[in-house]
Amino acid sequence: MVAPEVMEAMEEAASGFVDLDRLLIESGRHLAGLLECEAALVTAGAAAGLSLAAAACMAGTDPARIAALPDTRGLRDEFVIPRTHRNPYDQAIRTAGGRMVEIGSAIDTSPWELKAALGEDTAAVLFFAQSALLEASPPLRTVLEVAHGRGIPVIVDAAAELPPADNLRRFTGEGADLVLFSGGKDLRGPQGTGLMLGREDLVSAARLHGPPHHAVGRPMKVDKESVMGLVRAVELYLEEDHGERKRVWEGQVERIGRALSAVEGLGVETGHPVQPYCQPAVIPRVFISFGPGLRQRGLNAAEAVRLLRSGDPPVAAMSRRGVLHINPHMLEPGEEEIIIHRLREIAAPGK
């Protein structure tokens, strides 16, 4: 949900005229100052940011090359990615004309495999921050070292890597060339925004591939209201008491866990997720498994997800390998009671 201060900033932006390119430059300068990186750009979401990042790494600032995309003849257009980092969002790279080149196996990726894949046609190396949780993932430090040894930029998709708030500075601090965050996830900016951070030359090139310019990113328009809304959201995020947010989530998880432990047939644990697709991993969860008695009458984690979703109000949860995950991230204080109530109804109807 968007804070009233963000809505105010958007409303103010709606009542004036502005040169859009200049707004992107100035807002980017302000954001880069706040986030202690070289440059920043507001994009129409992290996925749009990936497309613009890809375009920048392939075509730079040359107007003929910018106009040619997504046709990449004569351009470096390969994006090298560890196999364990492939994900549904990387289609955004191909949207701009990029080609994916996978390296490594499901078990491991060695620095020599990365080195061997880099060549004349390499536009950038992609690093999907969620996959860093996997044992098979190469560390970002190694990827940066090898890629930079060849003068090749590294793009980090960190769209859902907040909290912790330090991540806003961490990846650029470690030397990543371009980093993408979603503006509509934990930052709670306008839903359709994203944040690109990184090297001045690449961020300005990315801007030329996006709106209002006539380029491959022109359909990824970001309105002036959203730009100002995201700026305000980032300011608020940096002022926020993240320790307090964490304590609220811990309390909610504790209450849900305690209440549901008393329900016959439910196995309840609390803790932190350890696999990808459970971002952000720093937020505690309730993990619920369903005993044989419940399963016999058709109640398992997947069915619980369906029932929670179809209730009023609908509750969004996730099932993974037979375990129901409850994530307090988007709960207002007190809303955990709704979840306790619904899950009691589902697991112990009539009690």
Ligand SMILES: *Cc1c(COP(=O)(O)O)cnc(C)c1O
């Ligand atoms: C959510 C997400 C995106 C897309 O972000 P949007 O801001 O919705 O465009 C990209 N990559 C990853 C890893 C994500 O989790």
